[in-house]
Amino acid sequence: MSEVQKKKYSEKEKTNIFDNEFMPHIDSMYNFGYRLTFDEDDAKDLVQDTYLKAYRFINSFEQGTNAKAWLFRILKNSFINEYRKKSKQPAKVDYQEVETYYNSESVDHSITSDLRVDAVKDMIGDEISNALNSLAVDFRTVIILCDLEGFTYEEMAKILDIPIGTVRSRLHRARNLLKDKLRSYAQDMGYDTDNED
Amino acid sequence: MEKDLTPSGERKLECDDVSKCFQLLESILDGEVNSESKETLDGKLAKCQPCFEYFHLEQAIREVLKTKCSKQPVPSELASSIRQKIEEIK
Numbered sequence: 001m002s003e004v005q006k007k008k009y010s011e012k013e014k015t016n017i018f019d020n021e022f023m024p025h026i027d028s029m030y031n032f033g034y035r036l037t038f039d040e041d042d043a044k045d046l047v048q049d050t051y052l053k054a055y056r057f058i059n060s061f062e063q064g065t066n067a068k069a070w071l072f073r074i075l076k077n078s079f080i081n082e083y084r085k086k087s088k089q090p091a092k093v094d095y096q097e098v099e100t101y102y103n104s105e106s107v108d109h110s111i112t113s114d115l116r117v118d119a120v121k122d123m124i125g126d127e128i129s130n131a132l133n134s135l136a137v138d139f140r141t142v143i144i145l146c147d148l149e150g151f152t153y154e155e156m157a158k159i160l161d162i163p164i165g166t167v168r169s170r171l172h173r174a175r176n177l178l179k180d181k182l183r184s185y186a187q188d189m190g191y192d193t194d195n196e197d
Numbered sequence: 198m199e200k201d202l203t204p205s206g207e208r209k210l211e212c213d214d215v216s217k218c219f220q221l222l223e224s225i226l227d228g229e230v231n232s233e234s235k236e237t238l239d240g241k242l243a244k245c246q247p248c249f250e251y252f253h254l255e256q257a258i259r260e261v262l263k264t265k266c267s268k269q270p271v272p273s274e275l276a277s278s279i280r281q282k283i284e285e286i287k
Contacts, residue, residue: 011287018283023276030271044275051279052286117250120257125265132266146227147262153229171227172220178258 119186131181139174
């Protein structure tokens, strides 16, 4: 957000933008907040904080552009700057090892050939949610933004402040991690996940 | 739908460039590649077993994520408390 705030919207226009372009996304925002923190109060605080910032900086919002992406970016930044600082969890985890492993070709192949479409389709919501929630926050975030919220790679790049190429490769890794989780659920469910061919 | 596309084991069992193909298939599923027509894609999937399996698995996962992930109901007082706070800073 720019430091210099130009006064381009009247009070009436501000209220109009806030009510018609910002507030309709409260449902997605709250769920994003909840999936980041796993805590109802923290999610509420994050969303409230995001909307207050959005109002304060409303002059840097261009009407007609994607309000949802703009709000998600503020929420994500609030989460990183304030929530993570407050919480006891380490702010940064070294994903190097995970990333190297899950980005290798052998993993691409083995994970895919071991998990069956039928097994995935038979899973219940809790299993899918748990698998997603078990991923490290950076990987979880790209799947939430892409698959649950339907953002494009370009929008995700802006929300996360990373290049599109990184969005693509992080998504790929995130999905491999997710498949690994789903595969272990499939095994628990008694599906034969061995490659019988 | 998948079954209609399966023409009895004529696909090659190894993909020559797994990483590249899989990332392309992911981009297609994410709606990021529009140049691939449905026919070109079907043609590709009809020739390569790993790509065929990968595509349908990825498609299934996206579908269950979209339809089955549990959603949290927004606390009823959240919107009004936000509006109240906005009124205070106005």
